[in-house]
Amino acid sequence: MVSVRVLSLLGTILSAVNMQSAFAHTAGVEASTATVHKQATLPRVLVLATGGTISGKINTRSAIGYDAGAVTGQQLIAGVPGVEKLAQLQVEQVSNIASQNMNSQIWFKLAERIRKAFANNEADAIVITHGTDTMEETAFFLDNVIGDSRPVILTGAMRPSTAISADGPANMYEAVKVAADPQAHGHGVLVVLNDVIQSARGVSKMHTTELQTFHSPNLGPTGYVDPASVRFITAAKPRQILALPADHTLAQVQIVYAHADMDAQQIDDAVKDGARGIVIAGMGDGNVSDTALAGIERARKAGVIVVRSTRVGSGMTNRNVEVDDDRYGLIASMDLNPQKARILLQLLLANGKTKPEDIQLAFQTGL
Known part of the structure; x- marks a missing residue:
């Protein structure tokens, strides 16, 4: 026959086990709640x-x-x-x-x-x-x-x-x-x-x-x-923000790659194809041959916006160095490579910007 002392001892042990289990459950719930709270924040x-x-x-x-x-x-x-x-x-x-x-x-x-x-x-x-x-x-x-x-x-x-x-x-x-x-x-x-x-x-x-x-x-x-x-390592600064064209249409802008022995064929073809803009991936500081420059002049007279960029991997495309940008009404792309110059010109044209001086200012914004 089990003594009263043994029964008492068993009761004490069971009570402790139950209490420990309760503590463990509470701790688990609290840990789970903390995890959920942390995730939510x-x-x-x-x-x-x-x-x-x-x-x-x-x-x-x-x-x-x-x-x-x-x-x-x-x-x-x-x-x-x-x-x-x-x-x-x-x-x-x-x-x-x-x-x-x-x-x-x-x-x-x-x-x-x-x-x-x-x-x-x-x-x-x-x-x-x-x-x-x-x-x-x-x-x-x-x-x-x-x-x-x-x-x-x-x-x-x-x-x-x-x-x-x-x-x-x-x-x-x-x-x-x-x-x-x-x-x-x-x-x-x-x-x-x-x-x-x-x-x-x-x-x-x-x-x-x-x-x-x-x-x-x-x-x-x-x-x-x-x-x-x-x-x-650089500070945040304001940027120009352009409207997103509601009709999901960007202006047609072609990139023409400059090279030795360059003629004006691609420039003339872009104008005939209805391009509203041309970006020249020029040599050096955005330069082209005299023959190509004559084609650019024809494009400008036809109302096509022309941006001079460079095929070189780094450096600015500056205004009025070997090309008289003021005379021809051209845009210097500054730090933008041809592919980015094309996108910016597309967005500017879609936003109604057609004056060379306004477009040039937009290319300089952000520097």
Whole structure:
């Protein structure tokens, strides 16, 4: 027969066990509540996926062959360890293409989705995954039409998602980290890859295959990022914001590449094809041959706006050096390369800017 003392001891043990279990349950609930609360206080980042190498898969046609746009944005996020600790993430697939197929209609989709997300307070920041070939063009377009101070970050990769040492996950992590950082406010659209933060105006792809392909040769980097920190080395400053054409149409602007033994055929053809603008990727400081200059003069008389840029990888295109811009009514692109000069001229024409002096002022704004 069990003694009263034994029964008492068993009761004490059971009571302690029950109490410990209750404490453990309470602690678990509190920890879970704290986790939920912490998650709820994280910045809300909307990820807009467009495709590119970052979403590519290896193809066996060569040692470095791959097919872009084979992985979804949701799959990309799932492959980035710890990114959920940086922000509350929502992913939307806008397109899934190689960036050489990027076009203005996708630009309009991105711009309108970003505007809507900010206007409806759906997100505190935007991250766009994008192929590197045209990333600078998309970034520059958005930088000129998105007037919100909240961060918009573009990122991508030089190696496909299935490659050895794929750079996409690290770039994605750092892009979200910059987007979630209060310092990013007011800097306009930014490009983040390989630990460097670049401005949309300054950045350009400078190497065909290197991981550190993006540089800002004229303006320098905006800052640096690693898993531990975000450091901006330039201050935020006001930017010109242009209206987004309601009809989703941009003016026809052609780029003509200058070279030795250059004639005016491409310039004349652009005018015949109905171009409203021509950007010259000129030699040196935006120079062309005398024959081509005669073609430019004909284009100006036909009412076509002509911008002189340069095929050189760095340096400003200055006014009135070897070409008399004042005489011909030409625009010097300043720091903008031909592809960005084309986008800015398209937007300016769509906004009713046709006077050379007004267009020249717009090209200088932001420097």
